Amino acid sequence: xxINRSTLQSWMRDRSLVxxxxxxxxxxxxTPVSSPPEPLDAYSYLLGxxxxxxxxxxxxxxxxxxxxxxxxCSDTWPGLIELCAGAxxxxxxxxxxxxxxxxxxxxxHGNWKHxxxxxxxxxxxxxxxxxxxxxxxxxxxxxxxxxxFVRGLVHSDGSRVLNRIKRKLPGxxxxxxxxxRYHFTNVSTDIIRLFTEALDRLEIPWKVHTxxxxxxxxxxxxxxxxxxxxxxxxxxxxxxxx
Numbered sequence: 001x002x003i004n005r006s007t008l009q010s011w012m013r014d015r016s017l018v019x020x021x022x023x024x025x026x027x028x029x030x031t032p033v034s035s036p037p038e039p040l041d042a043y044s045y046l047l048g049x050x051x052x053x054x055x056x057x058x059x060x061x062x063x064x065x066x067x068x069x070x071x072x073c074s075d076t077w078p079g080l081i082e083l084c085a086g087a088x089x090x091x092x093x094x095x096x097x098x099x100x101x102x103x104x105x106x107x108x109h110g111n112w113k114h115x116x117x118x119x120x121x122x123x124x125x126x127x128x129x130x131x132x133x134x135x136x137x138x139x140x141x142x143x144x145x146x147x148x149f150v151r152g153l154v155h156s157d158g159s160r161v162l163n164r165i166k167r168k169l170p171g172x173x174x175x176x177x178x179x180x181r182y183h184f185t186n187v188s189t190d191i192i193r194l195f196t197e198a199l200d201r202l203e204i205p206w207k208v209h210t211x212x213x214x215x216x217x218x219x220x221x222x223x224x225x226x227x228x229x230x231x232x233x234x235x236x237x238x239x240x241x242x
Contacts, residue, residue: 027114036137037118042090044145047119047138048152049084051191056122059111067115071108071156075101079242080155084108087152091118128218132190142194143201147237150198153191158184160240163226181226182234187218195223204230 028035037043059068073081100107142149162178211220
């Protein structure tokens, strides 16, 4: 490769010199011996956000091959905006993460040539109109960091709500009681499957039902977690949005 032996020796002592010599735009998936993106927990969380509310678009001149990872975050939950920006910055610590305000939401984005390498689910059209499946290396990360993956999905397309139930009492009386539950809503059956498989790995029981939306719309699928022990388990690593 034309690299001096003494240079290789110095790289072994100080890894930061590699970036100085070769640049900092190295992709872990494009190297001769590919590796998963680090840190794994941040990537698993960011993958969940991407599958829910994220997309990849060309940044600037398409001929330059730079892509923009965009995640739309509701302004109602400023804490989630910071979590998203933090996960993106952890994956690319030497790249800028920007926040662009819009009506009712904030776009968190970062530019990089290799985002499609880290998110091979990218493709033309809407996610629910094409197959969404994890690559083997992504599956390995999700299985190791399942809680972070579930958290990212819930933070994008999920919610923690109070379900209010009315019961009739003897006579004309009525009684109301409330209990918390989690909802995850998506149009893609593939993304619903990834979410429920993750819940199964965590041994969290769930139910799914379908919202019919008419002939011109795709059906929407809602996964609910409502059992008391299951909600408590979700609270331990997801919790309400903030």
